[in-house]
Amino acid sequence: MQGADPGTVRSAIDDRDPLPGTGGFAGERDGALVRDVLGRYPLFSEAGDRSTWSADPTDLDEPDAVPAGHRRDADGESRIWTLPNPDPYVDDERAVSEVRGAVLDSVDGVDGSPAIAFSGGVDSSILAARLDGPLYVGGFEGSHDVEAARSAAEALGREVRVVEFSHADLERAVPEIVRATGRSNPMDVQIALPLYLVAERAAADGHDRLAVGQGADELFGGYAKVAKAPDDPRVEADTVRGATREVVTSLPAQLERDVLTLRAAGVEPVAPLLHDRVVAAALRLPGRLLIDGEERKVALRRAADFLPPEVRDRDKKAVQYGSYVARELDRLARQAGFKRRMDDHVGKYVDSLLD
Template sequence: MDGASADVVRDAIERGDALSGIDGFAGEVDGRLVRDVVGRYPLFSEADDPTAWSFDLRDLSEPDPIPPGHARDESGDEKLWTLPNPTPYEDAERSIATVREAVVASVDAVDCDPAIAFSGGIDSSILAARLEGPLYVGGFEGSHDVDAARSAAAALDRELHVVEFTHADIERGIPALVEATGRTNPMDLQIALPLYLVAETAAADGHGRLTLGQGADELFGGYAKIANAPDDHRVDADTVRGAVRETIDSLPRQLERDVLALRAAGVEPVVPLLSDRVIESALRLPGELLATEDERKIALRRACEFLPAEIRHRDKKAVQYGSLLAREFDRLARRAGFKRRMSDHLERYVESIAAGDR
């Protein structure tokens, strides 16, 4: 069992607790494969044989992920848990205080001070302000993430390790990540590559665990598409709370990719902002404390008064853009002859590298 003991998971199954305080798990219990409701740990079985399973898809010939919140055995998949949909708190101060208590308790519970993936945004700054592990940021020269991380580290009076990416890193990282994640989608790889490259350096420096701020954007309304609901074509929901729920539902597939990428780099991810108590606090937020046209992650920003104001109110770019990796990824593809006018030029570039054609 990954993330918890079998006895603890068995109790959660018997009680029907979707958020039982275990903070994620996956594995075999009483002859069934089970995975927590948010999918914080990946788990696969052979598509035609659920008795053959692994945490690593590379161990299987036709890996089929266990759906989050489900159990699987030879009779098929059974849904055990559904993420709660509680009524939001009416009192704003209570909502913010609940978020603050959950975030502080979850981050402070991290032991052994693992290394921290640090971009200078509010999510990773929460970790850096409360944990003592070394800070790592990655990007190409002149990237937004490196500049933002430097200024935030200075504001927090922390030393920063900068991992400067190269084209060679992209070219060697692509086949490693295709093998580790089973994905050739360019967007997946552009997101995973910065994490993988930073994690490689942290592992080489002797760190076996890497703390990340994963989940905060999904839980607390960090995306423009959430603030623009229902007018954004990228979401089906007609409310901000509904749009947040949609993005939370996207987490299992994202986490599967990221965990597999980080493990391939030699570290185990630590994600305190995806603890059960943080998830519970986020699910209680009304739409006006999630996102508006003018501000995102409103409750989280107000809850983290221990951060300097310049960090609390800072916007952040997605990692593939903030690190400039997406730009250089495209540049390498075009140099290799895969022009933008070609259909799926980036995926064709990925497939050529993964096949060893370059």
């Protein structure tokens, strides 16, 4: 069983408790495969043979992912856990206090000193302020993430190790990521590339774990499409709180990609902002503590009052854009003859690298 002891998982099954106080889990219990409600650990069985399973899809001929929150055995598949939908906090001060307590308990509870993926945003700065491991940022020369990480590290009194990407790195890493994740669409590849290259450097430096701030954007209202609800066609919900819940349900697919990417690079991810206690606190936030005008992740920023204001209040770009990976992968595609006028020109370039 990945992520939790078998006794805790059995109790969660018996009680139908979706948030039993873990950082997620997946594996076999009492003859069945189970995966936590947010799918924080990947789990696959062989298509047509549910008795053959693995956390690594490359171990199987036809891997079939166990859906988050489900139980799968020889007789079939059923949902055990559903994401809670609690009433929102009424008192804003109490809400922020609950978020602060959950975040600090989770981050401070991380064992040892894992390396830290650091972009200079509020999520990774929380980790950098509370954990002792070295900070790593990756990107092309002059990229937003590298500059933001340097300035944030200086404000925190930390040093950051810069992993400078090259075109050769992208060309080499793309097939490795596709092989590990089974995904070749450009968006997944663009997101996975910076994670893979930073994790690869951390592993080369002797680290076997990498702390990441994943989940914070989904849980705390970090996306523009959430801020624009109901006017953004990318979400169906008609409120900020509903849109936040909608993007939280997208986490299983994202986390499967990210965990497999990081493991392929040689590290095990540590994601304290995805602990059950943080999830439970975030799910109770009212819309005004998620988005307030132009400010996103309101409650998380207020809870992170131990950070310097210039770090706590800064926005960040999505990793594929902040690192310039999306831009440079597009450049490589065009240089290889896949022009933008072509349909899915970057996808065709990715496929060419696999060939």
